[in-house]
Amino acid sequence: MKQEQLYKIALSIVVLLVFILIPVFIRNMYQIGVITIIMVNVLLAASLWLILTTGQVTLGHASFATIGGFMSAGMMTAYGMNSWLSLLIAVVTAGLVALVLGYITLRIKGIYFVIATLALGEFIKIVFGMWEHPFGGLAGLIDLPPPTPIAIPGFPVIQFTTNTDLYYLTLVFVVIGIIILYRLYAGPIGRVFRSIRQADELAESVGINIMRYKILAFVVACMLAGLAGVLYTYSTKYISPRVLGLPQSVYYLICVAVGGEASVVGPILGAIGLGVFAEVIRPVKEFEPIIFGFLLIAARLFFKSGLLGILQKIWQLCVQLKNRVISEHT
Amino acid sequence: MGLEAALQSIIYGLQIGVLYILVALGLTVIFSMMNIMNFAHGEFYMLGAFSVLYITSFLGLNYFAALIISILIVACLGVILEWLFFRRAVGDIVGTTIIAIGLMWILQSSAQLIFGTEPRGMEEVFHGTFTFLNVNISASRLVAMLICIVLVVGVYFFLYKTRTGKAIQAVAQDREAAALQGVDINRINALGFALGCALAGAAGGVIALIFSIDATMGTEALVKSLSVIILGGLGSFPGVIVGGFILGIAESCGFTFIGYPAATFPFVIILLVLVIKRTGLMGEPQQ
Amino acid sequence: MPLLELQKLTKYFGGLRAVNELDLSIEKGQIVGLIGPNGAGKTTAFNIITGKFRPTSGKVIFKGKDITGLNLHTIAGLGLARSFQQTFLFSEMTVLDNILVGFHLKSKIGFWNALVSTSSTRHLQGQLVEKATEIIQFLGLEHVKYELARNLPHGYQRLLGIGIALATEPELLLMDEPSTGMNPEETEHLLGKIKEINKKGLTIFLVAHNVRLIMNVCERVIVLNFGSKIAEGTPEEICTNSEVINAYLGSGYASRC
Numbered sequence: 001m002k003q004e005q006l007y008k009i010a011l012s013i014v015v016l017l018v019f020i021l022i023p024v025f026i027r028n029m030y031q032i033g034v035i036t037i038i039m040v041n042v043l044l045a046a047s048l049w050l051i052l053t054t055g056q057v058t059l060g061h062a063s064f065a066t067i068g069g070f071m072s073a074g075m076m077t078a079y080g081m082n083s084w085l086s087l088l089i090a091v092v093t094a095g096l097v098a099l100v101l102g103y104i105t106l107r108i109k110g111i112y113f114v115i116a117t118l119a120l121g122e123f124i125k126i127v128f129g130m131w132e133h134p135f136g137g138l139a140g141l142i143d144l145p146p147p148t149p150i151a152i153p154g155f156p157v158i159q160f161t162t163n164t165d166l167y168y169l170t171l172v173f174v175v176i177g178i179i180i181l182y183r184l185y186a187g188p189i190g191r192v193f194r195s196i197r198q199a200d201e202l203a204e205s206v207g208i209n210i211m212r213y214k215i216l217a218f219v220v221a222c223m224l225a226g227l228a229g230v231l232y233t234y235s236t237k238y239i240s241p242r243v244l245g246l247p248q249s250v251y252y253l254i255c256v257a258v259g260g261e262a263s264v265v266g267p268i269l270g271a272i273g274l275g276v277f278a279e280v281i282r283p284v285k286e287f288e289p290i291i292f293g294f295l296l297i298a299a300r301l302f303f304k305s306g307l308l309g310i311l312q313k314i315w316q317l318c319v320q321l322k323n324r325v326i327s328e329h330t
Numbered sequence: 331m332g333l334e335a336a337l338q339s340i341i342y343g344l345q346i347g348v349l350y351i352l353v354a355l356g357l358t359v360i361f362s363m364m365n366i367m368n369f370a371h372g373e374f375y376m377l378g379a380f381s382v383l384y385i386t387s388f389l390g391l392n393y394f395a396a397l398i399i400s401i402l403i404v405a406c407l408g409v410i411l412e413w414l415f416f417r418r419a420v421g422d423i424v425g426t427t428i429i430a431i432g433l434m435w436i437l438q439s440s441a442q443l444i445f446g447t448e449p450r451g452m453e454e455v456f457h458g459t460f461t462f463l464n465v466n467i468s469a470s471r472l473v474a475m476l477i478c479i480v481l482v483v484g485v486y487f488f489l490y491k492t493r494t495g496k497a498i499q500a501v502a503q504d505r506e507a508a509a510l511q512g513v514d515i516n517r518i519n520a521l522g523f524a525l526g527c528a529l530a531g532a533a534g535g536v537i538a539l540i541f542s543i544d545a546t547m548g549t550e551a552l553v554k555s556l557s558v559i560i561l562g563g564l565g566s567f568p569g570v571i572v573g574g575f576i577l578g579i580a581e582s583c584g585f586t587f588i589g590y591p592a593a594t595f596p597f598v599i600i601l602l603v604l605v606i607k608r609t610g611l612m613g614e615p616q617q
Numbered sequence: 618m619p620l621l622e623l624q625k626l627t628k629y630f631g632g633l634r635a636v637n638e639l640d641l642s643i644e645k646g647q648i649v650g651l652i653g654p655n656g657a658g659k660t661t662a663f664n665i666i667t668g669k670f671r672p673t674s675g676k677v678i679f680k681g682k683d684i685t686g687l688n689l690h691t692i693a694g695l696g697l698a699r700s701f702q703q704t705f706l707f708s709e710m711t712v713l714d715n716i717l718v719g720f721h722l723k724s725k726i727g728f729w730n731a732l733v734s735t736s737s738t739r740h741l742q743g744q745l746v747e748k749a750t751e752i753i754q755f756l757g758l759e760h761v762k763y764e765l766a767r768n769l770p771h772g773y774q775r776l777l778g779i780g781i782a783l784a785t786e787p788e789l790l791l792m793d794e795p796s797t798g799m800n801p802e803e804t805e806h807l808l809g810k811i812k813e814i815n816k817k818g819l820t821i822f823l824v825a826h827n828v829r830l831i832m833n834v835c836e837r838v839i840v841l842n843f844g845s846k847i848a849e850g851t852p853e854e855i856c857t858n859s860e861v862i863n864a865y866l867g868s869g870y871a872s873r874c
Contacts, residue, residue, distance in 0.1 A: 057427055059369075104604050111367055111564075112608065114427060115556045116600055118369070122553045123597035130591060180732065187731040188724060188742070195707050195718045202705040205667065206785050207693035207722040216728065246549055250435050257428065289439030296432035300425055301418060614631070 019171055023164045032163045036170050036235050038275035040228050043174045044248075045255035045267035046181050047224035052261060053185060054217045055197030056110055060117030061225055062248035063124040064094045068226030069233040069244065073141045074134035083147040087230050094226025095219050102215040121249060125241040140240025144233055160234070170231045177224045182264050184220065193217060247289065254292050257299040260308025269307045334464055339583040341465050347578025348478035349533055353551055354558035354570045355485060356529030362502040362565040363522040365423065366416060369430040371530050371555060372548025373437035378404050378531025379543040380445055383452050393455045397477070397535045404531030405524040412523040417516070434548070441545035449544040456539070470539045477536050482571075485529065489567075498522050502565075557596035560603050563613025572611055618681050620645045620789055620820050621666070621697075626675035628661055628844075635661045637844040638675070643789070648811070648821045650831045650852075653841035654864065659824045660702060662841070663791050667699050668692040679789070694722055698787035700778045702794045702824075708767035712758055715766050715777055716749040719784025752780050756810065772803040776810075783814065790814070792823040796830055808834055832856075840864075 019039075023032055048061045071090035075081040081089075105116040129138040136142075147160040147169065160166055184190065195203040196210050204210050233239050251274075252267075259270020274295075278288055299306060353375055360368045381400035385391055391399070411433060419425040456469035489495040500508040501518050509515050533551070537543070558577050562569025577599065584592025603610055619642035628636040636658045643649050651659050664670045666677050668689045677685045684692055693699075707715050717724075724745055730738050753762055756776045761769060766777060775795060782790055792811075796804045804827060811834050815821055825831050831838060832852045840848040840855060842864045848855055855861055 057424060059431065101601075104601055108604065108608050111423075111427075112560070112604060114367070115560065116604065119553050119556065119597040119600050122549065123594050126590070126593045183732045184728075187734065188726045189728070189731040191710075191714065191718060192721065192726065194710065198707045198709055199705045201669075201689075202701070202707065202781065203718065204689040205693055205699050205701075206719045206781060207690050208718075209690045247435065247439075250431055253428070253431065286443050290436050290443075293432045293436030293439065296435070297415060297429050300428045300432070301415075 016175065023167055029163045032167050033235060034275075034279060036163065036167045037232070038272060039167075039170050039174045040232050040235070041252070041255065041275055042268050042271040043177045043228040043231070044225055045252045045259070045271040046178055046264050047221040047228070048252045049256050049261065049264060049267040050181055050185065050193075050217050050221040052256060053190070053193040053197060054214045055200065056106070056214060056218070057114050057253075058117040058218075059114055059246065059249050059253075060120040060124075061221075061252050062244040062246070063117075063121045064098065064222040064225035065229030065232060065248075066124050066128065066239075066241070066244045067094045067097060068229030069239045070128050070135050070141075070229075071226075072230040073144050073233050073239050074136075076145055077136075077141055078134040083145070087227070090230050091223050091226045094229070095223040098219045098222035099215065102218040106211055106214045106218065117249075118246070121246050125245060129241040136240070138241065140238065140243070142238050144237040144239070146237075147234055163235075166235050169234065173227060173231055177227065178264060178268065180220070181224070185264060189213070189216075250296070251292065254296045254299075256306075257296050258303075258306055260306025260310075262305060262308055262312075266306050266308040269311070273307060335586055336583065337463070338465050339586040340579055341467060342471075343579030343582030344575065345467070345471050345475040345578070346582060347575040348475055348482065349536060350554055350558050350578050351482055351571055351574030352478045352536070353530050353533035354555040354562075354574055355482065355567070356526040356533070357552075357555045358559050358565065358567060358570050359498070359502075359522055359529070360526035361559070363498060364416070364420065364426075364519055366420075366426045367430065368523075368526065369427065369552065370411075370433040370437055371526070372550070372552030373434055373441070374404050374408060374527040374530035374548075375534035375537075375551045376441060376543070376545065376548040377407070377437070378534030379538040379547065380441070380534075381531070382535040382538050383450065383543065386452060386455070393539075397532065400535045401528050401532050404534075405528040408527030409520050409524045412520055416523070417519070420519075434552075438545060438548060445545050447545060449542040451542040452538045468540075474536045474539045478533070481529070481532055485525075488525075494518075494521065498525070554596050557599045559610075560600050561610055563610030566610065566612045569610055569612035619643055619678075620680060621822065622676075622678040623662070623666070624676040624678065626662065626665060626677065627673050628658075628665060628670060629673045635844050636665065636672070639841075639844070639846055641839055641846065641849070643820060643822055645788075645820050646815070646818065647837060648815050648823070648835050650835035650838040651822065651824045651841060652826070652831060652838060652855075656843075657841040658844040659841055660793055661844075663699065663793055663824065666791065667697065693785055693787075696786075696788040697791070698782040698785045698789070699791040700782045700793060700795055702797060704771070704774050704778060704797075706766040706774060706777055706781075709765065711763050711765060712753060712769070712777055712780075713746070713749055713762050716752055716780050716784050717745060719781040720745045720749060722785060749784065752783050755813075756780050757806070771798050772800070775799060775803075776807070779810075783819075787819065789820045789822065792821060792825075794824055794826060796825060796827050804830060 022035060026032060044061060044065060048058065051058050051061075068090040071093045072083070072086040075086035075089055076083055101116060101120060105113045128135050131137065146166075149160065150158040160169055185193065192203070192208055192213050195208065196213060200210050229244065232244070255270035255274055256267045257270070258274060259268065260266030274292070278285070281288060281291070303309065305312075353371075357368060357371045360366055360371070378400050381403055382393070382396045385396035385399055386393060389396075415429050415433065416426060419429055454470065456473050458469045460467050460469065460472060489499055497508065497513050497518050498521065500511070500513060501515060501522070505515065530551075534543075554577065558573040559570060561576060562571070562573030577596065581592055581595050584595055621643040623639050623641045626636055626639040627634070639662060651662070653659055661670070665672045668684070668687050668691065671686050675685070676683055679692075679695060679697055682695070684695065707718060710718070725741060750762070753759055756779065758773060758776060758780070761773060766774065769777065775797065779792065779795060796807055799807060808830060811821060811823070823835070835852055838850065838852050838855045839846060840861050847864060848858045848861045850858070
């Protein structure tokens, strides 16, 4: 087992280095922006995945990103608030909404949760369209200010004006988010989540308070989604009630379905893979949603373990091949 | 404001309520029969609306012919999709949910591609306004309401008085027992699914008489249908009728007296039901 | 003080009366059996005791404390465990992990110590793995320790279900038809295990259809029919009770007692 751990850590470091070095090799600001959004989607898909590990399906994940984005943008534009305080408020608001919704809907059969999250999306869209004052009404908010510069005495002031600055800011937060998700799932709490998904009555009969754990997964995931929403608005400098809605919520589900559910790596692969794929099919981008819809269905019907499963199989084949080659030479 | 406005709202509420009943009934039929929550339901509603629009505009047929043809088109589409996708995953609740979501997305996106995102209206078919006890109701709305009532009553007769309808109910209550009694489950599943989609398509075709339509109208219809069936009780047919009227009237009065925020009612109703009595008004008593 | 007491326990599902004024008490250290025809209310009674259903009226008293209406996980935390009639298992986990889930209440899981693993959490985890291994060895599942639960043969799956319940280190174990689907050899093995865990101090309340199991293991038997208790006594007394024979055992069974 230990060798596998080392491989995983090495691979993660390599991937991290790649992402850190991307802005050194890619100078096109548009492309940097695209990759930044892909990273935001990675965080959204990965946080959605955490909810799925407890056996719940949500159709409203994008609405928590909307909540985060609007709270941050609203506080900054309407009250001139510091962006870091706005960020905190945004994440806490998303968490509170998740707490209330989770408390009401996670007590009962899963289908109610799906329906409630679907309805939440419509509700959030309407609520944030209601007020001109902090949230800009139906048109939303544009020309959002950049994150407030950080001034640490003794160091040069960190500005966030260029796409590259926002790229690294996003990278830092996304990496933190993924580490939180990974540590949560890899530890004993992950086993509790899996037990709830696989046999919830049995889990309860050994003393597991399943509602508490479902709510934990939901609130953590939605807070990270709120964070992702804030990061999104930093890059796009724009938010409106329609921007992150049901189509986006479904998109994150597709990232998880295509990428695989076995670990947090699945949604990461899915989000990056689909993000790159979307850029590749840009010439026919009108067909993108249709293709993705089919990918979702195909993934569910034919490739249940996703890209992660496929990669794992390839890895196993390589190991087998290696072993066979070794045994043939001894 | 006051009494007249309230009365007007209630009449509008009743009229839109029958429409909500129609579309929610379709969703309930599919859910109680196959245990599938058809998240693509709203898209069949949207397709029904666009079908009626195009048939009347480009083929020049009269409205009723267009409506009937549209219902048939939507029903056939439903049968094909059930056979292609849902049949493979029957019993797998997460699987059918995901497939329904995927279909919803494919249908909505294709519609956006083909029809564009701009809302369109159908040319007025029925002219004039009737006034009754100081309440105005346009001919279009009156016809819409009548069509919905006819269809709902028709469904009732179909389900309770015909052999096929009773077979559908039997499968909804206990699949295995029905199969043992010689019911062809595959055929009934296809029929039930077709019926559900047909009702959605009919509702869409009817709404085109009153409001403008656009490719994303399905989501709103889906959320309202879900609100109706949760309020009435999942799987309960009488519950759909009660829930539909309540949502229709509450929404209508809400828009008159408090305006735009009334659009949050479907969601608020869902949460209230889940907090107070999750099995809904006509569902079984809570354990 | 009896370990478990049911006082006039009654449960209606709509108009259907599933359990009717059931009174019973179980003393610490006993093995008590609950038998009756299908639909007599045995599993319903278990579901009420463990907290899955609220009774329409009546009380459940465990260790002198009224636990009526408490929820499933709270009752499990008080020392009352259960194995199920259906084979519920964590199907995608190994046998070892299945048992480790059972040790949940002993594992002091918290949000923060899940994020950062310290040496004390690792030490505790190690202890739990040892305890889990003991249970696995006791049940004779050592050789399939790392096998996925869904790949196990049926008899092992039933044993694993019991193992998960044992991991909660309960004082009272409710077993609902533990020998379902087991062949005579496996049933014999199970019988022995039940007696062993009872000797270690665990009180057992078991529902069974298998007459042999009941006769060999239980010191007392309670008979239910249509939700009411129709007889109570030693296995021998039950066998010769004419009401029981009429309702349930049938003369064919009675001759096997």
